[in-house]
Every structure is written in C-alpha cells, then in structure tokens.
Amino acid sequence: MRYPPDQKKNTHERIVLAASHVFREQGYRGTGVDAAMKAAGMTAGGFYAHFPSKEALFAESLLAAFRGFRKRLLAGTRARRGSASGDLIRRYFEVQSRNEPGSGCPIPTLAADVARSSGAVRETFEQEVQKMAAVLGEGLEGQKNDTGDTALALLALGAGGILLSRAVKTPAFADRIREACLRFSE
Secondary structure (H helix, E strand, O other): OOOOOOHHHHHHHHHHHHHHHHHHHHOOOOOOHHHHHHHOOOOHHHHHHOOOOHHHHHHHHHHHHHHHHHHHHHHHHHHHOOEOHHHHHHHHHHOOOOOOHHHOOHHHHHHHHHHOOOHHHHHHHHHHHHHHHHHHHHOEOOOOOOOOHHHHHHHHHHHHHHHHHHHOOOHHHHHHHHHHHHHHHO
C-alpha cells in the first residue's frame, strides 16, 4: 500500500508535538520513547524511522514548545506594543497555567533537564530563550533595553515564578508567589 507523499513529514510533526507536551508534563528524564510515541498514537517501533535518538526528539520538541508558547504569548501582546513590564509579565502568567505544564512555557518545566543535556540541546534552548526575550523586549514601552537585560529578567521572573508556584503544596501560597512576581515587575 502506498502512502501519501507527506505522510512521513506529518507523522514526524505529530510525534514532535506529542513529545513536546509529554516532556513538559513528565520531564525529559521521566519520559521514555514508548511514552512519547504512545502520546502520538503510535508504537515505539517506528521511532527510529524519524529520529536518530531520544535527545534528537528532545531538541525538536523544544523548538515546537517554544514556538507554540510564543504564538500564544504574542496573541495578546502584539496589540499591546508599548506595554509596561508589569503588563508583559501578567501576559506571561495569563498564557501559562500552573496546573497544565504540558501546554505552557518550556523554561520552568524543562530547564533542569536541558542543563543536563548535550551541547546541541543546550544551544537550541539558548537560542529559543533569546527569541523569547526578544519577543518580550519588543513590547517594552520606551525603556532603554539595548542589551535586552530587562526582557531577560522578566522572562526569568516569570519562569521562576511558575516553577515555584508549581512546586509548593498550598494553592494560596502558589497564588502569593504569582502575585509577588506581578507586583515586583510593576
């Protein structure tokens, strides 16, 4: 039976998107090839027809995760050019769910795994963090942000705030962490 010419490409993309979600939910180390393929609705047997290694899938899934999150972030910020830093961090928290890490920013969910990965994965992550900071930096109102340090600080504040709020047990304390980040960024 012949398959459509773009089937392999579509299957590849489906695996990357599914892995992107499951890696953010369970972590890179906590997710095997079987789980990533199952999330894509496939068996592990076809994995190596698409990727030379789990780490190669991880690198591609990072690209997909950042791309998707930036798209969601920009959906509300393009109309808000010239925003104050508090508005930008508020938007970051709006599109980021404390209870759904699989669909949020990959920084708070995967940075620790990336730090233990190869140079290639870390390079991909670094490039995507730079793109994310640039997106935030474009929205800052009239601040001298030539080096992008303000945007990097806001990104670190948002990602750290989400990470801490997910790690604590009490929802009220998690909310307090979020509110403290919002107040600090104003």
